[in-house]
Amino acid sequence: MIRIGLTGSIGMGKSTTAKMFAAEGVPVHDADATVHTLYAGRAAPLIEAAFPGTTVGGKVDRKRLSPHVLGNPEAMKRLEAIVHPLVRAEEQAFLDTxxxxxxxIVMMDIPLLFETGGDRRVEVSVVVSAAAEIQRQRVLARPDMTEERFEAILAKQMADAEKRRRAHFLIDTGMGMAPARRQVCAILKALAGCG
Structure with a gap:
């Protein structure tokens, strides 16, 4: 079984690209979606214990959690120590199934693939990318996004150029949906998995 790791900086089109792989029949494990599920379930009491006042109705409230961890590397490490093992367990269950x-072929959609060493758990890495201007437009168009928050997120992520350098395959999402879809199928054909 070939494990593809999909990654890309914020606003590069990773989620949309993952859906394109899924449409071709590739099972996708989405780390972000898993975190959302965990925040509404198993992780909530653990996070509340570590960061009191960050849950509402038994679910983690990201707006309440954010001030505790943004710009605080020690707090972020504590949060990751709670969440990452739970995400890894879900990922393993996905792989077992x-x-x-x-x-x-399976795909693991991992936002910080290279930053967290996740690339060591896959055989193939795929990076989605677009021009910096397109990325900025996409991200700043999101509700509740600010320049400051965008810059803080970017600072935590590996530079796009370095991700591109490390990738086995690159998908340019800045040219629109149809070209991106063709690039997805070309990768699957190269891996002997596209019909």
Whole structure:
């Protein structure tokens, strides 16, 4: 089974690209979606214990959690120590199911693939990218996004040029949906997984 790691900086089109792989029949494990599920379930009491006042109705409230961890590397490490093992357990369950189903290719959508060493858990890395101006427009168009928050997120992420350098495959999402879809299928064909 070939494990593809999909990554890309904020606003580069990673989630949309993951859906394109899924449309081609590739099972996708989305780390961000897993975190959302954990924040509404198993992780909530653990996070509340570490960061009191950050949950509402048994779910983590990201707006309440954010001031505790943004710009605070020590607090971020504490949060990651709670969340990362839970995400990894979910990822392993996904891989076990895919293996049992005899899947030839699976995808793990991991936002900080290179930054966290996640690339060591996959055989192939795919990076989605676009021009910096396109990225900025996409991100600043999001609700509740500010220049300051965008810059803080970028500072935490590896530079796009370095991600591109490390990638086995690159998908340029700045040219629109149809070209990105063709690039997805070309990668799957190269990996002998596209019909």
């Amino acid at each position: 895919a293996r049992a189903d005899r899947r030839r």
